[in-house]
Amino acid sequence: MSESSLILRINELQKQINLYNHQYYVLDQPSVPDVEYDRLMRELIDIETKNPTLKTLDSPSQKVGGQALKSFSQVQHQMPMLSLDNVFSPDEWQAFVKRLQDRLPNVETFKICAEPKLDGLAVSLRFEKGVLVQAATRGDGNTGENITENVRTIKSIPLRLIGDDYPDIIEVRGEVFMPKASFDQLNEQAKRKGEKSFANPRNAAAGSLRQLDSKITAKRNLAFYAYGVGVVQNIKETDAGEVITANNEQWLANSHYQRLCQLKDLGLPMCPEVKLLESTDDCDTFYQHILLSRSSLSYEIDGTVLKVDDIKLQQRLGFVARAPRWAMAYKFPAQEELTILEDVEFQVGRTGAITPVARLKPVFVGGVTVSNATLHNQDEIDRLALKIGDTVIIRRAGDVIPQIVSVVIERRPETARDVVFPAQCPVCQSAVAKGEGEAVLRCTGGLFCGAQRKEAIKHFSSRKAHDIDGLGDKLVEQLVDENLIATPADLFRLNELVVCTMERMGKKSAANLIKSIEVSRTTTLAKFIYALGIREVGETTASNLANHFLTFDAVKQADLESLQKVSDVGVIVARNIVEFFEQTHNIEVVTDLESIMTWPDIEVKSADQQPLADQIFVLTGTLNLMGRSEAKSMLQSLGAKVSGSVSAKTHFLVAGEKAGSKLTKAQDLGVEVLTEEALVALFAQHRLSI
Numbered sequence: 001m002s003e004s005s006l007i008l009r010i011n012e013l014q015k016q017i018n019l020y021n022h023q024y025y026v027l028d029q030p031s032v033p034d035v036e037y038d039r040l041m042r043e044l045i046d047i048e049t050k051n052p053t054l055k056t057l058d059s060p061s062q063k064v065g066g067q068a069l070k071s072f073s074q075v076q077h078q079m080p081m082l083s084l085d086n087v088f089s090p091d092e093w094q095a096f097v098k099r100l101q102d103r104l105p106n107v108e109t110f111k112i113c114a115e116p117k118l119d120g121l122a123v124s125l126r127f128e129k130g131v132l133v134q135a136a137t138r139g140d141g142n143t144g145e146n147i148t149e150n151v152r153t154i155k156s157i158p159l160r161l162i163g164d165d166y167p168d169i170i171e172v173r174g175e176v177f178m179p180k181a182s183f184d185q186l187n188e189q190a191k192r193k194g195e196k197s198f199a200n201p202r203n204a205a206a207g208s209l210r211q212l213d214s215k216i217t218a219k220r221n222l223a224f225y226a227y228g229v230g231v232v233q234n235i236k237e238t239d240a241g242e243v244i245t246a247n248n249e250q251w252l253a254n255s256h257y258q259r260l261c262q263l264k265d266l267g268l269p270m271c272p273e274v275k276l277l278e279s280t281d282d283c284d285t286f287y288q289h290i291l292l293s294r295s296s297l298s299y300e301i302d303g304t305v306l307k308v309d310d311i312k313l314q315q316r317l318g319f320v321a322r323a324p325r326w327a328m329a330y331k332f333p334a335q336e337e338l339t340i341l342e343d344v345e346f347q348v349g350r351t352g353a354i355t356p357v358a359r360l361k362p363v364f365v366g367g368v369t370v371s372n373a374t375l376h377n378q379d380e381i382d383r384l385a386l387k388i389g390d391t392v393i394i395r396r397a398g399d400v401i402p403q404i405v406s407v408v409i410e411r412r413p414e415t416a417r418d419v420v421f422p423a424q425c426p427v428c429q430s431a432v433a434k435g436e437g438e439a440v441l442r443c444t445g446g447l448f449c450g451a452q453r454k455e456a457i458k459h460f461s462s463r464k465a466h467d468i469d470g471l472g473d474k475l476v477e478q479l480v481d482e483n484l485i486a487t488p489a490d491l492f493r494l495n496e497l498v499v500c501t502m503e504r505m506g507k508k509s510a511a512n513l514i515k516s517i518e519v520s521r522t523t524t525l526a527k528f529i530y531a532l533g534i535r536e537v538g539e540t541t542a543s544n545l546a547n548h549f550l551t552f553d554a555v556k557q558a559d560l561e562s563l564q565k566v567s568d569v570g571v572i573v574a575r576n577i578v579e580f581f582e583q584t585h586n587i588e589v590v591t592d593l594e595s596i597m598t599w600p601d602i603e604v605k606s607a608d609q610q611p612l613a614d615q616i617f618v619l620t621g622t623l624n625l626m627g628r629s630e631a632k633s634m635l636q637s638l639g640a641k642v643s644g645s646v647s648a649k650t651h652f653l654v655a656g657e658k659a660g661s662k663l664t665k666a667q668d669l670g671v672e673v674l675t676e677e678a679l680v681a682l683f684a685q686h687r688l689s690i
């Protein structure tokens, strides 16, 4: 590239990065994912490194963040708050280790303090004589915003340090973040009120800290983990009576890990995942371990932070302009990416729900290539203000299905067009309708609709229902398309000769399939109910219905009132059940199935065999002494009902490790909470052992 085109590119990059910095740091409204920002910053740094004469003092590569907001007073950091450099691949990580080794020629091995990289906001807390006197954001590293009043409301931050062994002045640096459960609750609340939701926990934490009214911050349930120290001083009076401050770093340990432990002893939260590693050789294992634990952690992270532990070595390594040389953020693969929405198609589900599906330009995100994403319903499309042709941010976290997070409005082309919902079912052309108070549009064709027929049969034969081995989705689709089956009952009228004619079906597979279908004739009442695919009747509700009504006739005839006496059944589910049995086409299929299938009568236990009869339990969190399903069936054997959600009807919540929002809800509703140990004791009381 010629020098003039390099200058042009630098100007373009600086302009774009400055805009993104402003949106991210000042407005808390990022318009592109971090990967895109990182990519532009890397390109800029790369050009500037190769062409040092083109580097200017005002380049965004030279500063850490955006400006402090005007509405908060400013705080001058006595010691700058730095940022961290990033690596994204094993090769880049190894190159960093090599640089460390080259800079420490006489040091054979050194310990590493390893921490998860929280997706939050760096803050500095100043304690004087043990009292929290000031809290500030990082800002541009030298000047931050004074957020003392808001930070005071964070429950895990002490207002006074524990004990009396601390320097007169100590600045604690750490990350303020919003735990996943609080983030989910906050967004649910926003949705209920029709307010705008936050894109991710980092934005939610930033938005909450930047509230001018600290009462709002107090309600946001923010948390904090310390990651280091800034200024450490003692206050002295000279012989002349003058008050001066003097460095008191000798109070601090010579190991970074030990320093975090010192802070912990003073009452400051330390991330429980922090580990002291023996050498750089252990970093990959730590990275993999944290990557695997990511979804089970109660807070969002985007990588690990690895620091040379020995402070003397840290001092030898020193700093580059923006960051310490002794620390590195080793980031996880991006969970967010940019792509183009090429089209929106409509799928018809088992219950007739018409779901818009985004067809995307394929993009590699969260470790896989993504080309589709569900758009849920019209409300979601309205919320995103989405148009076909838009550039969108797509997010794929862990095993969660890909989601469109937002639209990059600046990149909307002139040719972008609206998403138009179909007026007729795209499969059977029946009319479409929206139920009362529903966001979802549905096909009214019922089992007349090919799509619903296929989905009903797939659900009927699925693993949790009748578990018909060898009847995959593709085979169901073929059988329906060839008009060989139209309802689940038709499965029982298939024979080997017919099945053999299907694609990729040998004689043996056909025989095995017919055998599996035969085996499934005998079932349980709960499975029979579940397999019908009534809207919102999952396994637990089906089992509760079976145990409550004991016979299928009783379930069929139940009215709205009697259905709501069953645990887990509210007015909506009760209405779904009644409406299901009101449809002629459903009754025809059900009667057909009743004449084909059998299930044993449910044994009615005497009261002394059912000491927990009518007691509703909810299980949450990880149970370490037994599996969840084991606990559930033991409770059911004592007559208890086990529900999936906490409500005012719940009698007990069993809270295992890392219990989240269900525990909070139970506490709010005054539901009795049992530990796993208390549950085991309850079983023992009824002569059940695990």
Ligand code: I6G
Pocket: 081, 082, 083, 084, 115, 116, 117, 118, 122, 175, 227, 228, 305, 324, 327
């Ligand atoms: O922004 C940061 C987040 C986490 C950090 C950091 C950290 O350690 C776990 N450590 C340092 C040294 C800095 N920023 C400058």
